[in-house]
Amino acid sequence: MAGRLDGKVAVITGGVSGIGLGSVELFVAEGARVVAADIQDEKGAMLEKRFPGKVAYAHCDVTDEAQIEAALAKAKTEFGGLDILFNNAGISDRMSSLPEVTAEGWSWIFDVLVRGPALGMKHAVPLMLARGGGSIINTASIAGLQAGWGPIAYSTAKAGVIHMSRVAAAQLSPQKIRVNAICPGLIATSIFGASLGLPREVADQMAARVAEGAAKVQPVPKAGMPEDIAQAALYLASDASAFVSGTHIVVDGGITVGSRHAWDQSAGSPFAAMFGDMMPEPS
Numbered sequence: 141m142a143g144r145l146d147g148k149v150a151v152i153t154g155g156v157s158g159i160g161l162g163s164v165e166l167f168v169a170e171g172a173r174v175v176a177a178d179i180q181d182e183k184g185a186m187l188e189k190r191f192p193g194k195v196a197y198a199h200c201d202v203t204d205e206a207q208i209e210a211a212l213a214k215a216k217t218e219f220g221g222l223d224i225l226f227n228n229a230g231i232s233d234r235m236s237s238l239p240e241v242t243a244e245g246w247s248w249i250f251d252v253l254v255r256g257p258a259l260g261m262k263h264a265v266p267l268m269l270a271r272g273g274g275s276i277i278n279t280a281s282i283a284g285l286q287a288g289w290g291p292i293a294y295s296t297a298k299a300g301v302i303h304m305s306r307v308a309a310a311q312l313s314p315q316k317i318r319v320n321a322i323c324p325g326l327i328a329t330s331i332f333g334a335s336l337g338l339p340r341e342v343a344d345q346m347a348a349r350v351a352e353g354a355a356k357v358q359p360v361p362k363a364g365m366p367e368d369i370a371q372a373a374l375y376l377a378s379d380a381s382a383f384v385s386g387t388h389i390v391v392d393g394g395i396t397v398g399s400r401h402a403w404d405q406s407a408g409s410p411f412a413a414m415f416g417d418m419m420p421e422p423s
């Protein structure tokens with residue numbers, strides 16, 4: 141059966157762990173060749189060995205423009221061009237409340253989460269134009285839609301990613317380059333431990349802990365996994381989404397549908413708390 145990404149070449153940042161790794165695996169299974177760009181070189185080398193001729197690893201810190209440019213150029217030198225850019229690398233911070241915010245911390249989060257994808261798009265454009273178009277996908281977050289899902293700099297940056305994707309779509313869609321964002325909900329990955337500054341090995345173990353415990357945090361009774369986001373990325377990367385540009389897809393098991401009491405009887409409705417005792421008995 142034909143793969144949905146047959147003949148396509150993708151660059152996926154943050155490609156050796158979590159959502160990025162799940163997307164590398166799915167994209168390869170669907171026929172793409174992929175440059176996985178990341179800063180975890182050992183995992184990158186292992187990934188290349190797992191998928192010889194299909195995955196190339198590029199050391200790429202997305203806070204460094206030259207490294208972004210080099211990772212994108214690798215798509216051309218290794219695989220002949222670029223059709224898909226998945227700007228997905230990310231980390232969070234511990235500046236949960238305003239008094240904890242530092243100027244350096246704020247700039248770092250914005251450099252990784254917003255400036256990195258912006259520069260990625262900038263350097264992807266000439267390569268995509270040479271192929272007649274392309275698809276850019278930026279990982280945002282439900283933290284960019286609602287308060288309460290991440291620290292303030294992270295959440296603000298992710299809101300920026302959603303809007304940047306719209307503005308970029310307006311500029312690039314006439315040139316047949318579509319741009320969209322994905323807003324994951326709670327996904328079992330290493331990001332929680334990594335954002336606490338724990339060593340990667342410990343952070344990787346925390347991903348398994350989230351996978352065990354996260355089935356009850358949203359209406360859909362299963363833990364969100366990297367593959368769930370990879371499937372959305374596959375749709376946006378493939379020609380199935382040829383008419384989709386400038387939007388964001390929320391993939392969160394329904395966690396943002398509304399207040400918890402809407403789907404969890406045990407959460408207690410505020411209406412029941414206020415006047416439950418005045419309700420007439422059902423007839």
Ligand SMILES: NC(=O)c1ccc[n+]([C@@H]2O[C@H](COP(=O)([O-])OP(=O)(O)OC[C@H]3O[C@@H](n4cnc5c(N)ncnc54)[C@H](O)[C@@H]3O)[C@@H](O)[C@H]2O)c1
Pocket residue numbers: 153154155156157158159160177178179180200201202203228229230231232252279280281282323324325326327328329330331332334
């Ligand atoms: N896991 C979730 O619940 C969740 C929810 C919403 C959004 N996200 C977003 O999903 C994306 C992927 O995160 P994940 O959950 O798969 O976590 P992860 O930690 O498993 O993967 C993130 C990857 O990004 C890489 N990375 C970090 N800083 C980098 C840098 N400066 N340059 C290049 N690579 C860098 C890491 O090495 C890692 O491989 C992030 O943008 C994150 O903000 C995750």
